[in-house]
Amino acid sequence: xxxTLPTLTKERAISNSSAKLHTTTRIIEPVGQHFVHHAQRSxxxxxxxxxxxxxxxxxGANGNDSSNVDPDEALFDTELADESFLEHDPREWKTADxxxxxxxxxxxxxxxxxxIIKAHRKQVLKYHPDKTSAAGGTLEQDGIFKIIQKAxxxxxxxxxxxxxxxxxxxxxxEPPKKGSKYDFYESWEPVFVAEGRxxxxxxxxxxGTSSSTKKEVENFYAFWNRFESWRTFEFLxxxxxxxxxxxxxxxxIERKNKAARDKKKTADNARLVKLVxxxxxxDPRIKQFKEEEKKExxxxxxxxxxxxxxxxxxxxxxxxxxxxxxxxxAEAAAKSKxxxxxxxxxxxxxxxxxxxxxxxxxKENDYFGDADKAASIDEQTSLIVDSxxxxxxxxxxxxxxxxxxxxxxxxxxxxxxxxxxxxxxVTYFV
Amino acid sequence: xSSSFSPIVGISFGNTSSSIATVKNNxxxxxxxxxxxxxxxxxxxxxxDGDEYHGGQAIQQLIxxxxxxxxxxxxxxxxPKFSKLSEDLKNRxxxxxxxxxxxxxxxxxxxxxxxxxxxxxxxxxxxxxRHLKNLKLAADDYIGVNNKKAVITVPYDFNDLQxxxxxxxxxxxxxxxVQFIHEPSAAxxxxxTTKTTSIHKDSNVVVADFGGLQSSVTVFAIRNNGIFxxxxxxxxxxxxxxxxxxxxxxYLNSEFQKKTKVDATKNPRSLAKLKSNAILxxxxxxxxxxxxxxxxxxxxxxxxxxxxxxFKYDLVVRNVINEMVTFVEQAVEKSGLDKLEVDSILLTGxxxxxxxxxxxxxxVFPENQVKVISLVAGNELQHPxxxxxxxxxxxxxxxxxDLYEEDDLEKLLGHSVDVPQLNECIGVLDGSKKFVTIFxxxxxxxxxxxxxxxxxxxxxxxxxxxxKLNIKEEIIEKEEAPKKEEKKEDDxxxxxxxxxxxxxxxxxxxxxxxxEPVEKLAExxxxxxxxxxxxxxxxSRENKLKVIARDLKTNEVLQQI
Numbered sequence: 001x002x003x004t005l006p007t008l009t010k011e012r013a014i015s016n017s018s019a020k021l022h023t024t025t026r027i028i029e030p031v032g033q034h035f036v037h038h039a040q041r042s043x044x045x046x047x048x049x050x051x052x053x054x055x056x057x058x059x060g061a062n063g064n065d066s067s068n069v070d071p072d073e074a075l076f077d078t079e080l081a082d083e084s085f086l087e088h089d090p091r092e093w094k095t096a097d098x099x100x101x102x103x104x105x106x107x108x109x110x111x112x113x114x115x116i117i118k119a120h121r122k123q124v125l126k127y128h129p130d131k132t133s134a135a136g137g138t139l140e141q142d143g144i145f146k147i148i149q150k151a152x153x154x155x156x157x158x159x160x161x162x163x164x165x166x167x168x169x170x171x172x173x174e175p176p177k178k179g180s181k182y183d184f185y186e187s188w189e190p191v192f193v194a195e196g197r198x199x200x201x202x203x204x205x206x207x208g209t210s211s212s213t214k215k216e217v218e219n220f221y222a223f224w225n226r227f228e229s230w231r232t233f234e235f236l237x238x239x240x241x242x243x244x245x246x247x248x249x250x251x252x253i254e255r256k257n258k259a260a261r262d263k264k265k266t267a268d269n270a271r272l273v274k275l276v277x278x279x280x281x282x283d284p285r286i287k288q289f290k291e292e293e294k295k296e297x298x299x300x301x302x303x304x305x306x307x308x309x310x311x312x313x314x315x316x317x318x319x320x321x322x323x324x325x326x327x328x329x330a331e332a333a334a335k336s337k338x339x340x341x342x343x344x345x346x347x348x349x350x351x352x353x354x355x356x357x358x359x360x361x362x363k364e365n366d367y368f369g370d371a372d373k374a375a376s377i378d379e380q381t382s383l384i385v386d387s388x389x390x391x392x393x394x395x396x397x398x399x400x401x402x403x404x405x406x407x408x409x410x411x412x413x414x415x416x417x418x419x420x421x422x423x424x425x426v427t428y429f430v
Numbered sequence: 431x432s433s434s435f436s437p438i439v440g441i442s443f444g445n446t447s448s449s450i451a452t453v454k455n456n457x458x459x460x461x462x463x464x465x466x467x468x469x470x471x472x473x474x475x476x477x478x479d480g481d482e483y484h485g486g487q488a489i490q491q492l493i494x495x496x497x498x499x500x501x502x503x504x505x506x507x508x509x510p511k512f513s514k515l516s517e518d519l520k521n522r523x524x525x526x527x528x529x530x531x532x533x534x535x536x537x538x539x540x541x542x543x544x545x546x547x548x549x550x551x552x553x554x555x556x557x558x559x560r561h562l563k564n565l566k567l568a569a570d571d572y573i574g575v576n577n578k579k580a581v582i583t584v585p586y587d588f589n590d591l592q593x594x595x596x597x598x599x600x601x602x603x604x605x606x607x608v609q610f611i612h613e614p615s616a617a618x619x620x621x622x623t624t625k626t627t628s629i630h631k632d633s634n635v636v637v638a639d640f641g642g643l644q645s646s647v648t649v650f651a652i653r654n655n656g657i658f659x660x661x662x663x664x665x666x667x668x669x670x671x672x673x674x675x676x677x678x679x680x681y682l683n684s685e686f687q688k689k690t691k692v693d694a695t696k697n698p699r700s701l702a703k704l705k706s707n708a709i710l711x712x713x714x715x716x717x718x719x720x721x722x723x724x725x726x727x728x729x730x731x732x733x734x735x736x737x738x739x740x741f742k743y744d745l746v747v748r749n750v751i752n753e754m755v756t757f758v759e760q761a762v763e764k765s766g767l768d769k770l771e772v773d774s775i776l777l778t779g780x781x782x783x784x785x786x787x788x789x790x791x792x793x794v795f796p797e798n799q800v801k802v803i804s805l806v807a808g809n810e811l812q813h814p815x816x817x818x819x820x821x822x823x824x825x826x827x828x829x830x831x832d833l834y835e836e837d838d839l840e841k842l843l844g845h846s847v848d849v850p851q852l853n854e855c856i857g858v859l860d861g862s863k864k865f866v867t868i869f870x871x872x873x874x875x876x877x878x879x880x881x882x883x884x885x886x887x888x889x890x891x892x893x894x895x896x897x898k899l900n901i902k903e904e905i906i907e908k909e910e911a912p913k914k915e916e917k918k919e920d921d922x923x924x925x926x927x928x929x930x931x932x933x934x935x936x937x938x939x940x941x942x943x944x945x946e947p948v949e950k951l952a953e954x955x956x957x958x959x960x961x962x963x964x965x966x967x968x969x970s971r972e973n974k975l976k977v978i979a980r981d982l983k984t985n986e987v988l989q990q991i
Contacts, residue, residue: 021896021951021973023850026659028874029615030847031825032622034656038849038874048878048968202574 077103090146098151163235200228224276271308354393361404366407438579440822445504446642449819461816464568481818493702501524505553508592512537563603581826583616615646616821633773640781645669647761651872662765671781679708700729709923716783777804780815813988849874865945880966889958893948
């Protein structure tokens with residue numbers, strides 16, 4: 001918007017009326033760049049100029065320098081890569097390096113559409129027949145220009161460009177020679193980057209470094225083992241004659257082309273499989289992981305065995321314990337047996353002693369004054385003694401001390417009552 | 431592209447169709463096609479023999495397998511109770527699987543697996559999740575990465591619960607919704623980022639979205655170089671592309687009845703056939719002047735062959751088109767703006783392919799003043815039904831930009847959505863004492879505008895005023911009529927033949943808008959200088975006006991208020 005202001009008529013004092021502006025608070029749509037800027041400004045409490053400064057700083061940091069130098073320029077070739085281009089037969093344009101013709105020999109498959117257009121313009125300005133003839137050449141020397149046009153046509157058509165990229169051997173990177181000494185990462189990285197350009201899936205994982213984690217490395221090889229390539233070999237097809245010529249011949253060429261394409265594709269797939277296999281086998285990280293795994297396994301085994309060992313130890317210990325226990329028990333049993341024996345012997349001797357004392361009791365008491373009946377008393381007493389058990393014996397012995405006769409006759413009575421003796425046998429006491 | 435970079439995709443999720451878009455490295459918006467090559471993907475799911483069909487494939491199943499085909503389910507999300515569903519919502523699904531109560535009063539669909547003869551109950555949330563999952567898969571295939579984040583468009587009348595449910599369904603499908611944006615603003619954003627846009631930085635734009643089932647009209651004020659303020663919005667559930675289809679279907683059926691005495695609408699299968707052909711005919715007539723209709727065995731084994739030209743078609747669908755145009759007119763009226771204040775009308779949604787809508791709008795709104803932007807008008811490259819997802823993708827790419835990384839996204843988006851805006855316009859008086867608008871009404875504060883003036887040899891007076899818009903009406907004589915560009919015919923003629931004569935006889939009302947200064951806010955004099963002068967106007971959030979005049983060469987501040 002532009003407008004003209006009225007010319008200055010008189011010296012004006014700066015005046016600012018105190019009139020207040022009327023505002024209403026409304027909801028704005030939270031979309032669009034301008035909203036985001038607005039929100040950032042109010043979030044940070046920036047004024048307009050502060051925010052502008054902030055934005056330029058950010059852009060500068062992100063490398064989007066808005067200076068006038070086109071960063072693409074540096075990436076284009078300054079001179080024609082190969083002088084032989086000038087002599088190249090334009091009819092054989094397929095054999096020429098098309099990217100070099102456009103001055104894109106450094107960028108190749110990485111060139112963006114914008115870059116291609118820019119580079120093409122530059123080359124056209126340089127090699128247009130009008131220019132070259134003005135510089136002294138003849139109009140017929142336009143082979144290079146024709147190749148440039150063909151190259152532009154090929155590279156700007158997505159389909160044709162893929163076909164050309166597929167057979168662009170200059171962009172291929174050879175893997176390091178087998179058996180030679182090389183740095184794995186340095187020499188394989190470009191190989192995989194170059195192969196990765198044919199991937200149907202993006203992003204293609206990177207080879208990484210020696211410090212990559214196991215998962216990353218595994219991912220990398222899993223990706224390459226299941227690699228899907230869009231590489232085609234149509235560009236190398238023999239030209240199919242147009243419809244007017246022999247139809248059979250045309251079909252024959254088409255079939256031949258297809259067979260050749262399939263063959264090349266199979267060969268290419270096999271090549272890639274081998275390549276990945278080789279990289280895998282040479283990857284120091286894989287070796288390292290394997291070693292680590294082995295160590296880990298050993299350690300685990302050791303651990304597992306440690307468990308078994310501990311078990312065995314525990315078992316032995318338990319056995320020893322149980323043995324000791326058994327021995328102790330046996331000993332105790334023996335001891336108790338001995339003591340039983342002793343007790344028994346003691347009891348036996350006590351019994352004998354009791355019996356003897358009972359038998360001797362009548363004699364000691366002079367047969368209770370009935371010395372004439374001494375024989376029968378003795379006999380009867382021994383009968384009583386024989387039929388007494390241990391307790392009664394002790395009891396009787398106790399009673400003997402007070403009154404021997406009474407004790408004997410009491411016990412005889414008891415025995416007779418219990419039918420252990422018949423009364424007739426112990427007539428004296430009953 | 432660094433490996434950590436994850437693009438955010440933009441999704442538009444409509445009742446009849448959805449689409450998904452992303453912004454490529456070279457800042458080009460690309461609408462993503464599904465494996466069938468459809469860029470506009472029908473919002474439909476169909477189940478047959480244990481397989482799931484999505485998009486166009488599902489729509490094809492409507493004829494043979496309607497009971498297992500789910501359509502028009504978008505608006506059902508966030509409707510917690512089946513018993514509270516409106517009849518309208520229920521009727522929508524009637525052409526496919528009916529919406530039913532799947533237990534606990536939850537609305538859903540019952541699908542029969544013909545292989546195992548088992549019935550599967552699908553809640554609406556589940557259906558939405560499956561639909562989004564299919565969209566995500568298409569995007570994953572296309573971009574070649576696992577997309578995890580998305581910006582999705584929703585209509586204005588969606589409530590928080592509905593948004594929450596969509597977010598939940600999306601997370602089931604493996605997508606995190608970064609932001610919900612309103613459909614009309616997505617369309618506008620998408621249009622503004624195209625290079626061919628004819629919309630001025632500061633203008634009033636009407637976004638008319640004629641979708642499949644519903645239409646909405648939103649009046650936006652674009653200010654501060656590109657901040658949108660919704661002035662008014664209205665949506666109608668009963669107006670949309672399917673209404674055109676219905677009218678056309680009725681017409682085709684009457685043609686069929688004339689020839690065969692058979693009513694094709696009686697049989698659901700014939701109806702479905704006729705419907706899909708009506709849609710096809712509508713689409714054909716958007717591009718060509720004549721369409722042939724040929725349906726084998728439409729009903730009772732009878733074939734239907736007919737043709738319709740664009741004029742007949744316009745006549746048939748006239749009522750619906752008029753309704754749409756009236757809807758736009760009324761919305762503008764309700765927004766409080768005069769027709770003259772509208773700068774552009776942006777048509778979006780599938781139904782706006784119909785050329786008659788654009789034509790009628792051009793007639794109803796003042797010519798040369800209001801620009802109708804649509805695919806038909808030839809000034810727009812973008813397909814109207816891809817605009818929403820494209821707009822969402824633009825917004826998504828903005829959020830994915832590194833520039834905003836350090837700011838918390840959520841905070842950024844929720845922050846300062848409500849801002850003070852000017853109630854009147856502010857401007858200066860130019861050389862011929864005409865009012866030049868600096869800040870228009872609805873400008874959000876704080877605001878800044880700068881102008882560069884060429885050499886001021888004599889110095890300049892600068893007076894800043896608030897302004898008020900006046901619509902002047904004047905009746906002009908017929909001789910003057912051809913001279914004036916801005917005219918508005920006020921004819922309600924009845925006969926077409928003498929229409930042109932009528933126009934000459936009737937007085938014309940010329941409406942012009944003019945802003946007159948009301949209150950002086952500030953004045954200053956700028957000293958003469960040979961170099962150019964940059965004028966910077968700033969209004970702070972506390973609505974303080976500041977004017978700076980700066981010498982372009984020496985950067986010296988000449989005057990300042």
